[in-house]
Amino acid sequence: MVPVADRIVLSFAPSTADGDPWSGVDTEWIVDELRGDTYQQYLRRAHGGPVAVGEEWAEFVSCGCATPQDVVLRVEHVESGTALGDTTTLDVHPRDDDEAVSQ
Template identity: 40%
Template sequence: MTADATADGVAECVVVRYAPVTDRITEELETSRYGTYLRRTEAGPVATGDEWEGFVSRGCGATVDVTLSVGAVEGGDRVGETTEFEFAPTIEGDEDEAATGDDD
C-alpha cells in the first residue's frame, strides 16, 4: 500500500485534531463511516494547518458541530480512497503553537 499510495500523491494517513472534545464526539469520529465521509468530502489536496468544519451524530437525528484541523500528513499531499485518519483531541494552546510555528 505504501508504494502505491505515495506514487500518486495519496496520503497514507492524516492526523486530525478535533474540538470540542467529548466521549461521544471521540466515539463518532473513530467509526469507519466517519473516515469514509472524510475521504469523500475532503478528497483532494491536504496540508498541515487545513481546517474543516464538520459534524457528528449525537443521536436521535441530532448533530453537534466539530472543528477539525489537520495536524500532520504522512505519505502524500492529498486525501484519496486509501487515506486513513487518526484523530487526536485538540489540547488548549495547540492552535497557538501551530499558528506561530508556520510563520517563523
C-alpha cells in the same frame, strides 16, 4: 497526479458559542463517531484531494436523538503524500491547543 498520503492526523474541537468549547460535550461519543468507518469514509469523499497542515473543516457529528454537535477538524500532520485518498488512514484526536497532537 498528487501522491496520496499514508496517514493524516486530524484534531477536533467542538464549535460552541459560549466560549468554552468542551463544556457539556461528550468527547468520548464524538471520538467514537469520528473514528467510525462510515464517518471516515465520508471524510475521504468530502475532503479527498490535496490537503495541507493547518487546513480546517467545519463538520458535525450525531450525538443521538437528532442532536448534532458541530466540530472543527484541523489537519495536524500529513505523512508520505499530499492528498487525502481512499487508502489514507485518518487518525483523529481531541484538540488540546496547549499541547502538540501526537504524531
